[in-house]
Amino acid sequence: DTGVSQNPRHKITKRGQNVTFRCDPISEHNRLYWYRQTLGQGPEFLTYFQNEAQLEKSRLLSDRFSAERPKGSFSTLEIQRTEQGDSAMYLCASSSRRPFQNTGELFFGEGSRLTVL
């Protein structure tokens, strides 16, 4: 399977614990995105990498959230001291720029569902 893969698919944790999600993008894609989706809403942008560089972070991403993409391959999203409001589906997507265009379609993974008790 050459799609975007995420793990774990489900994580249940207690408030205050740390959690880490991993995303393996499509290998030839240089861009990687993290989005968060809550029930009945569209995905919300969290952060974005081009290769290993984190180029933009949303104001939604508090200091408890950190993302990395070492060597421009897989990415991790860590949430420290989780709160009940962090419960959501965390979606990873990868993309590459279309020729002669400054955009590209996003290929989403299945997501990692976080439940904070």
Next chain:
Amino acid sequence: QQPVQSPQAVILREGEDAVINCSSSKALYSVHWYRQKHGEAPVFLMILLKGGEQKGHEKISASFNEKKQQSSLYLTASQLSYSGTYFCGTEGPGRAGGTSYGKLTFGQGTILTVHP
């Protein structure tokens, strides 16, 4: 600011047509359309760039009115497989006239249900 989609929900019989609208209050570089089935990842349908192009994908097509900052998705002769939630994602011009490089602001979604 989040684009506004209308309607919020549509119920169709197989073979009927539907239009989903997406409206933004900000200048746009592109509009993306995705479909998400329950419990699955959003799946890309098409991108429309500023210039008013109408893109087609079998019986699904879309238009983009750059001046009005609006896009519409047209589903013709709907099939059962069209059921799902449709999201538009907008991409604005970024700093120095560039783009936000795939940073999308998604609408709240339109739930489409197609019955036999």
